[in-house]
Amino acid sequence: MTIGARLRRREDHRLVRGAGCYVGDLRVAGCLDAVFVRSDLAHGDLRQVDLEAARATPGVVAAWSSADLPFLPDTPPMMDPESVRGRPWPPLATDRVRYVGQPVAVVVGDDRYVAEDGRDAARVRIDALPVLLDPAEAADSPVRLFAGAGNVASEKTFGEPIDEAVWQQATVVVEATYRQQLLAHTYLETRAILVRPEPGGGLTVWVSHQAPHRLRRDLAGGFGLREENVRVIVPDVGGAFGGKSETWPEYLAVVAAARRLNRPVRWLEDRAEALTGPPHGRGQNQRVRLAADADGRMLAYELHIDADVGGYPHTGAFVPMATSMMATGAYTIPQVSVRSRAVVTNTAPTSPYRGAGRPEAASAIERTVDLLAHRLGLDPAEVRRRNFIGPDAFPYDTPTGFTYDSGDYAAALDVALREVDYSGWRSEQARRRREGGVPLGIGLCTYVERSGAGEEFGAVEACPDGTFVALSGCCSTGQGHETSFPQVVADVLGIEPERVRLVERDTAVVPSGIGSFASRSMQTGGAALHRAAGKLIEAARQRMAETCAVPVGEVTYDAGVLAAAGRSMTLAELAGTGQLRADNTFAPPEGFPFGAYAAVVEVEPELGEVTVLRLVAVDDYGVVVNPLIVDGQGYGSTVQGLGQALYEDVRYDPDGRPLTRSLLDYLIPTLSEVPALRFAETRTPNPNTPLGAKGAGEAGCIGAPPAIVNAVADALALDARDALQMPLTPYTCWSAAR
Amino acid sequence: MTALRTTLTVNGRPYDLDVEPRRTLADALREDCGLTGTHLGCEHGVCGACTVLVDGQAVRSCLLFAVQCTDAEIRTVEGLADGAEHPLQTAFSAEHALQCGFCTPGFLMLAVGALEKDPGVVRDAERLRELLTSNLCRCTGYEAIRRAVVAAAGDRPAGED
Numbered sequence: 005m006t007i008g009a010r011l012r013r014r015e016d017h018r019l020v021r022g023a024g025c026y027v028g029d030l031r032v033a034g035c036l037d038a039v040f041v042r043s044d045l046a047h048g049d050l051r052q053v054d055l056e057a058a059r060a061t062p063g064v065v066a067a068w069s070s071a072d073l074p075f076l077p078d079t080p081p082m083m084d085p086e087s088v089r090g091r092p093w094p095p096l097a098t099d100r101v102r103y104v105g106q107p108v109a110v111v112v113g114d115d116r117y118v119a120e121d122g123r124d125a126a127r128v129r130i131d132a133l134p135v136l137l138d139p140a141e142a143a144d145s146p147v148r149l150f151a152g153a154g155n156v157a158s159e160k161t162f163g164e165p166i167d168e169a170v171w172q173q174a175t176v177v178v179e180a181t182y183r184q185q186l187l188a189h190t191y192l193e194t195r196a197i198l199v200r201p202e203p204g205g206g207l208t209v210w211v212s213h214q215a216p217h218r219l220r221r222d223l224a225g226g227f228g229l230r231e232e233n234v235r236v237i238v239p240d241v242g243g244a245f246g247g248k249s250e251t252w253p254e255y256l257a258v259v260a261a262a263r264r265l266n267r268p269v270r271w272l273e274d275r276a277e278a279l280t281g282p283p284h285g286r287g288q289n290q291r292v293r294l295a296a297d298a299d300g301r302m303l304a305y306e307l308h309i310d311a312d313v314g315g316y317p318h319t320g321a322f323v324p325m326a327t328s329m330m331a332t333g334a335y336t337i338p339q340v341s342v343r344s345r346a347v348v349t350n351t352a353p354t355s356p357y358r359g360a361g362r363p364e365a366a367s368a369i370e371r372t373v374d375l376l377a378h379r380l381g382l383d384p385a386e387v388r389r390r391n392f393i394g395p396d397a398f399p400y401d402t403p404t405g406f407t408y409d410s411g412d413y414a415a416a417l418d419v420a421l422r423e424v425d426y427s428g429w430r431s432e433q434a435r436r437r438r439e440g441g442v443p444l445g446i447g448l449c450t451y452v453e454r455s456g457a458g459e460e461f462g463a464v465e466a467c468p469d470g471t472f473v474a475l476s477g478c479c480s481t482g483q484g485h486e487t488s489f490p491q492v493v494a495d496v497l498g499i500e501p502e503r504v505r506l507v508e509r510d511t512a513v514v515p516s517g518i519g520s521f522a523s524r525s526m527q528t529g530g531a532a533l534h535r536a537a538g539k540l541i542e543a544a545r546q547r548m549a550e551t552c553a554v555p556v557g558e559v560t561y562d563a564g565v566l567a568a569a570g571r572s573m574t575l576a577e578l579a580g581t582g583q584l585r586a587d588n589t590f591a592p593p594e595g596f597p598f599g600a601y602a603a604v605v606e607v608e609p610e611l612g613e614v615t616v617l618r619l620v621a622v623d624d625y626g627v628v629v630n631p632l633i634v635d636g637q638g639y640g641s642t643v644q645g646l647g648q649a650l651y652e653d654v655r656y657d658p659d660g661r662p663l664t665r666s667l668l669d670y671l672i673p674t675l676s677e678v679p680a681l682r683f684a685e686t687r688t689p690n691p692n693t694p695l696g697a698k699g700a701g702e703a704g705c706i707g708a709p710p711a712i713v714n715a716v717a718d719a720l721a722l723d724a725r726d727a728l729q730m731p732l733t734p735y736t737c738w739s740a741a742r
Numbered sequence: 743m744t745a746l747r748t749t750l751t752v753n754g755r756p757y758d759l760d761v762e763p764r765r766t767l768a769d770a771l772r773e774d775c776g777l778t779g780t781h782l783g784c785e786h787g788v789c790g791a792c793t794v795l796v797d798g799q800a801v802r803s804c805l806l807f808a809v810q811c812t813d814a815e816i817r818t819v820e821g822l823a824d825g826a827e828h829p830l831q832t833a834f835s836a837e838h839a840l841q842c843g844f845c846t847p848g849f850l851m852l853a854v855g856a857l858e859k860d861p862g863v864v865r866d867a868e869r870l871r872e873l874l875t876s877n878l879c880r881c882t883g884y885e886a887i888r889r890a891v892v893a894a895a896g897d898r899p900a901g902e903d
Contacts, residue, residue, distance in 0.1 A: 016835035019843030020827065022779015022819030026844065029778035115773070117764065192783045192791055192844040192880050242781070242844030243880050275784040482842030482881055636838045636882060643883035667788035667878065675884040676875040 007495040007695075010632040013487040015480075024240040027196035027212050028272050035198065035268040036065055038258050039119040040277075041109035041126040043101035046137075046350035046660025047149070047315075048130035050097050053109050057125035063118025066265060067126065069109040070096040076260050077226030079253045079318055082355075087321035087346060090153035095253035095260075101130055102149055102315030103352045104661050105280040110257045112269055135660040139310040139347035140289050149315065149348045156345050157317035162328045162404040163340035170304045170339060174295035178375045183729040184288040184364045186312065186654035187647075188664065189357055190672050193242020194278040197255050198270035199262040206233035207259065212241045214249040214479050215519030220511045222251040223259055238509035244481035245644075246356035247283040249521050250319045279670050280662045283319060284654050285357020287312035288327065288364050294372045300380050300387040302337045307368055309344035313354050320354030321346035326361025326454070329404045333369040334413040334452045334598065335391040340403040350660045356521065358644055359453075359705040366451040370710035374447065374717065375725060384714070385421060388450050389414055398691075406454065408596045409698075410688045416622045417450050420600035423684050424620040429604050433718075442606045444617075445719025449710040452598040455523035455699020459591035461516045462532030464493055464504075464540045468580040472497070474536075475587075476508040477517020478529035483637065483701065485525060488630040492530050492695065496537035497575070498563035516589065523597070523699025526629055531693035532590040538694070539586035544578050551581070595690050595698035599623035601707035603715040612738030614650060614716055616679035623703045624686045627696035637701040638683055645708030647673045653731050748812045752777060753821030761808045767801075768792045770808035771818060779819040779847050783878070790877030793848035794818045800855040819847035822854065830854055830894040839890040841881035848877050853891045864895040 018024050041053070058067040070076060079093035097108050108128050113119030136142035142155045149155055171177050197211040206229065213219055216236040224231045241248065254271055262269040293306040309327055313320035324344040331342045373391075377384035393400050395412040402408065421427075426446065433444045461477035474493045478485060490504035497504075507513055518524070541561050548566040549556040551573070559568040564575050578584055604618040621642050628634045651671040655663040664670040689696030709730060716732055717725050720741045727740040745760040750770060757775045768785075771777045771794070780803055783791030787805040794803045795817040822828040830850050833839070840846040856863050856873050863869050874888055 012835055013838070015843065016840060019840055019846055020819075020831035020834050020850065021823055022777075022847045024843050025778075026781070028772075028782070031776070116769075117762070190880050192789060192842065192878065193781070194783075241842060242783075243842040245880070275786060275789075484841070632838050636841055636886065639883040639885060640841060640881045644880070666786055667784050668786075672878060672880065673884075674875040674878060675888060676871055678884050681883070681885070 005495060006491045006501045007627065007629050009491060009630065011487055011491060011501065011630055012632065013484045015484055015486050026193055026240045026242055027198055027210050030198055030210055030239065032198060032200055032268045035270055036112045036114065037116040037119045038110050038112050038261055038269050038271040039116065039123045040107040040254060041111060041123050041128060043097065043104060043106040043108055043130060045101060045130045045132050046104050046135045047133040048101050049133065050099055050101055050108065050130050052129040054127040055109055057127070058111050058122040061118065061122040061125050063114045064122035065112045065114065066261065067109060067111045067122055070094055070098045073260050077256060079256060080222045080226065080251055081318045082250050083322040084158060087158040087317045091150045091157065091317060091348070093253060093316040093318050095256040103350055105277065105352055106315065107253055107257060110261055112261050112265065116272065136349045137351060137656055137660055139312040139349055142349045143310060143345055143347045155348050157313060157348055158321045158346040160325055160328060160344050162331070162342040166304050166306055166339045166341045171293065171295055174303050175298045176376065176379055177293060177295045178372060178379055179293050180372060180375060181726050182290040182368055182371060184286040184290065184367065185730055186284045186287040186351065187357055187652050188279050188281065188284055188654055188670050189245045189247035191243030191245055191247065194273035194275060195248065195252065196272045197258050198268060199259050200268040201262050201266050205229065209234065209236045210239055211236060212248055213238045214244045214481055214521050216479055216509060216511050217477065217517045218519065219251055226256060227259060235512045238479055241481035245358040246285065246360055246521055248481065249519065250283065250355055275667065276665045279665055281352030282314060283355035284314065284352055285354060286364060287354050288324060290368045292368055292372050294376055296376055300376060300382050300390055302335055302391050304339040305332060305337045307331045307342045311344065311346045312349050312351055313346045314349060314351045316353045317346055317348055318353065323354065323356055323361045327364040329406055330362050330365035330454060331369065331404055332402055333366060334393060334450050336393050342404060351656060358641060359702045360522065362453040362702065363706045363709060366449060366706045367710045370449045370451065371713060371725070374714040384448050385417060385426065388417060388448065406594065408452065409593065410691050411452065411596060411598045412686065412688060413450055413598055416598060416600040416624055416686050419684050419686060420602045420620050420622040423622065423682055424602040424604060424618055426602065443609055443719040445605050445607065445715040445717065447603045447711045447713065447715025447718055449601040449707045449714065451707045452596050453702065453706050455595045455597055456527040456592070457522055457524060457594055458518055459589050460518055460529040460532045461514065461589050462529060462536040463585060463587040464533065464536045465585035466540060466575040466579040468576055470503060470576040472504045474504055474506050474533055475514050476506065476529050476533060477514055477519070478525045479509050479520045481520060483520065483525060484630070484633045488526065488633055489530060489533055491629050492533050493537045496534055497541065523701045526697045527595045527690065527699045528590070528592060530629060530697055531592055531695045532588060534695040535590050536586045536588050539588055540584065543586050544575055544584060547578055548573060592693045595626065597623065597625050597698040597700065597703060599703055599707055601711035603711040605712065605715040605719055607716055607719040607737055609741065612734035612741065614732055614737060616712060618682065619679055619708065620682045621704060621707060622684045622686065624688050625700040626688060626690040626698035629697060634700045635683065638704055639681065641702055642681060642704030642708045643673050643678055645705045646677065646712065648705065649709040649712040649730055649732060651677065651731050746809055748809050750775065750808060750811060750816060752816045752818060763807060763809055765808050766804050767806040767808045767811055768803035771803060777818050777820050781844050781847055783844065790852060791845050791848040793851045793877065795851055795855045798855060798858065800852045819850055822850060828854065830890065833890040833894040837886045837890040837893060839882060839886040845877060845879045849887055852877055857895055861895045864892045
């Protein structure tokens, strides 16, 4: 069995030698560098773009504004086309700018130094307009970002309206408001693209991306090319986290520049651009009401979301829908009502960021459950147990429209409580409250998330030399597919994984694909390869049956060898008689991984500083193919979750200028910030695929923040918690305690 | 801008270059010497992905000009494996201390510089923390990196507790 084996990664061999190849490492003859002239105002009318001096700068080959590139297509919406109707996003601003950093012109030069010289020589005149930064305010503002279209790009409701009597008659109703701050993805490799025009009008595009086939479709559609004439290749990618699935305006401008010049052109984003965004993640104002009886059994839950999707809704408007559909988390709640609005503002456009709507949902319900327990004087673990969807209730239809596949939420919570020594810390907390000492708090989060969506392509081919090629439509951005996908194929075929080579991330070789996001790769793409390998065996048995002139039922298969009528042939030998390959596209339903997180914190009362003493993560991803890789995903996502809880925050000044432009302003965790972490798991296989894997990769971003926030609220014994908003800086905690 | 003739000695090999005074060491290594293992993550000296050794000292090559390094011995990740993998490279893989791999060359050079000066750094938790907190990684959460450096220093086999 190779499924479940803790194999070292094949990718590492090149990456530890510095022999990986990221977009910026490509050497393409004659390649020019593009840089962008950007708006330094958050909202305004674009009056003039003067590129005379830019063009005269030595080394600058071209400088163009939108007026010079009339065939530049608008930026396509990633999903939810309705939300962008009447809100076009030209890759280079035409008459209005709507966020600081919006591209106004592209400057192409012999290298980045001279291109930036040219950029700095450009003169742009913008007349300022009033700036909207808060989504709730923007929703009702007379200031319209788009003439003829309101600021609410999308409004959706889920569940059913709740009668006012429910709230009036309930024993207890808790209400709260939460802020999901804007975050910067902060992949270490910033966005990057290199476009080479090919003879005959085609394009080869190397890009740091998560969804190459979608980018191919968008580029072909935008520039009037046939899809087969656009080849998108994703080389090594230095992290993505949801910010590299999109077709960004800069990519369209680079394609246009390369075509116009008929030369290769690349754009390597710099860190200031990356932090300024787009993309940013999260960005929600939430308002909740939760009614319960005296025993803490939930009766009704209401969630209102105003999501800040930035100046253009193209990449972020669908994220609050994911939040809405996960609103009720792990609980049975008889009445549920969710309203979400995606609102345009003058911040940079948002996009999915690791978790993509689920962290926001888990945070709202999990903070509110703890508030309920506090109000009733009940143990928050006990209140959760009283409301969990039971292990025998699956498949479970949620009031918001999902069908949870499987789970045992109480089991995960029990493991977390044991691993963290819950009763021990409760005793210590009681002792300190009695005898004095630094305030100590324990916080829980029992989450459910959604993973995977849609279909994925997978194919397996046996080669005459005894090796196998697996093709996948997924797109690794650091998750180790070259190692884990062959494990799946080898397991089905009963052969050594070293004999299987993965090919993905090249649209010229992989006929179709969706990509890697939403924790979908193993759950969906791995399951597609699992099925393809099974189909390969069936195809081989069929051919063997024909070769031996026996019914297919008489052909046996074992570990790469077929036998029938006293003869035996290997898959390699059979492949020598003609191509032996099985393709399939598989669309299993969404999966619902779950888990329980427990945090123990101290909050220094005079300075407000939070120290995380323990953080336990219990995750259930179903079948785990490579525990080494999945453990790494758990650890990494938990530390990103810690970053949201305590440190990370994209900030703007009142004029909409970003204040977090460097990594000294935007703080991601370093080793010094990482507390003692402990991981455990339960295992409930995905019942909807033969592989049994659920998504793994985003859990820590979902589970860690509410556990930490709840622990801080518990330490401070807060009755009202609206002042306690992430990130929990010392000042925030100090203020909330007063 | 006038280019200056300069010679960089990288991994023991001389590279004769014509570079503008403003060209960073990182760009000279990547674009002019073709040594793309040194990565640029922030270009303002915070993330440490571009860490190389200059005369044995770990430096951020995005904060140095190439012309400042004319008489120096520069070492980059490409010089680390001497046929066989360097113990740090082996340990990084064994401990799963890299995911996307973009920060890895910087961490490797940071660690190799420190271990060559004083392998004892791994036995002092506080000094090790101080050392490794200088670079950023967005994927791993750092613990695997810390373990890999400890393992490479010979204190315990990589991949085992």
